[in-house]
Amino acid sequence: MSLHSYLLLNRIIPSTRKSLVVAILILISGFIFVSVIRPSWSSNISLSSQKISNKWEEMFQSATAAVIANTLSSSNKKVDWDVLLDDESLTGAQLVKYLMWTNHSSCQLSHDFGGVMMKNPSGLAGQKAVCIDPRVAPKPAKCLIYSFGIQDDWSFDETMARYGCEVFAFDPSIGMTSHDHSPGNIHFHDWGLGDRDEYDRHFNWTIRSLTSIYKTLLPRHGNKTIDYLKIDIEYSEWIALPEIISSGMLSNIRQLGIEVHLDKEASLEEHRGWAKLLRSLEKSGMVRFDSKYNPWYVGNFTKFPLSASLGYEIAWYNSNLSHPML
Known part of the structure; x- marks a missing residue:
């Protein structure tokens, strides 16, 4: 050892x-x-x-x-997460410990936006934590939101629009073409998020990188910081995140909320790689301030001994993009 x-x-x-x-x-x-x-x-x-x-x-x-x-x-x-994730004796329980680390003290005021009420147990699913601390909070009438993954739940997008933000929502899987959604200042595009621009012939979806989408929409919203990037795209976050980091787009994102998905058929080493990808966000200046596990999405892993949630809502803010304090 x-x-x-x-x-x-x-x-x-x-x-x-x-x-x-x-x-x-x-x-x-x-x-x-x-x-x-x-x-x-x-x-x-x-x-x-x-x-x-x-x-x-x-x-x-x-x-x-x-x-x-x-x-x-x-x-x-306090745990040294880099040591834990690099350790050759890492267990599934220790990996989940990293995912469930909340770090609430890094944000003095966090609100949950959106979500659908569920039963057994009763509670909200799909909500996204937003830090309302003045140094990183979205500023009403000036804030820009990108929201990937709608399905049939517009609650986050509509709530952020009521808050005072311009929202761009994306989902290629719901059979809708580009349009302005009502109610709210919400613009919908039927694009999926990936690591490159491509056409998925199997699903008949248009997939684009975040860099490409931002450049396309630049004439509409201007050269603004994305105040909140929501990603809920059913495992494709592991494809899109490396491009977001390597392209430099992370430096243009003030807050980030991701539902990360685990795969009960994947090995512990694959999960370690995903966890280290999230850790690379934090080593780049993204400060975690919330994490919630999904109690309605639980499974038994087949390649290592663990029964746990397969979904975690994790939120960060960018320590390099604080608002100037007067």
Whole structure:
């Protein structure tokens, strides 16, 4: 074990030992049930027993996720995320710890904009955290919003328009052509976000890079900073983000809100790479101020032992783009 590994474990284990033991016991019992006990019932199981079986699996998944969440929040000690993500003994739980790091103290006033009310559990899904601190807050009547990923939920876009911003919304998947959306100062384009300009023949979608879109819309909104960039594009964030960073567009984004998606079929190394991509945002001056996991999107990973949320709403502001304070 490397010195970094040893020091990292010494910081984490004392405050998380009990929760980890419970999590391991739950995972073992769940594995035994799913792989040994339930198959023996399959030939003669009744409908009532099947319902009990399914309910047990739901409880197992929820309990495991709850224990992991408790484990990851049990220590308030500062973590060196670069050391953690580089460590050869990185675990899935430690990776989720990085994703769930909220860093709320970096923004004194954060509001959630938009979202759809859900059940079981009750709460908002799809909301985006916006830092309202004067140094980085969007300025009404002057702010510019780019919003990628609409589906059938315009709540974020309409709320930002009511706040006083001009909103440009994008989604190639909802069967709409370019138009001005009502109500609000919202301009819709049927473009998807990627790392280059291309036409997806399989889906019949036009995909464009953020750099290309910004240059195209420059005559409409002028050479303005994007006060908030919302990205909710179902795994394509991992394709678009490298171009946003390498092109220099990150320096023109004041706040960034992304729903990041994990893949239960992907390896731990693939997830490590995605986490390090997010970390590169923070090393470039983006300051995280919020993170929320999606409790309606939970799964069991197949290539490493973990049951956790597959979606995380994470928000940052650009420390290099603070408003001048009078």
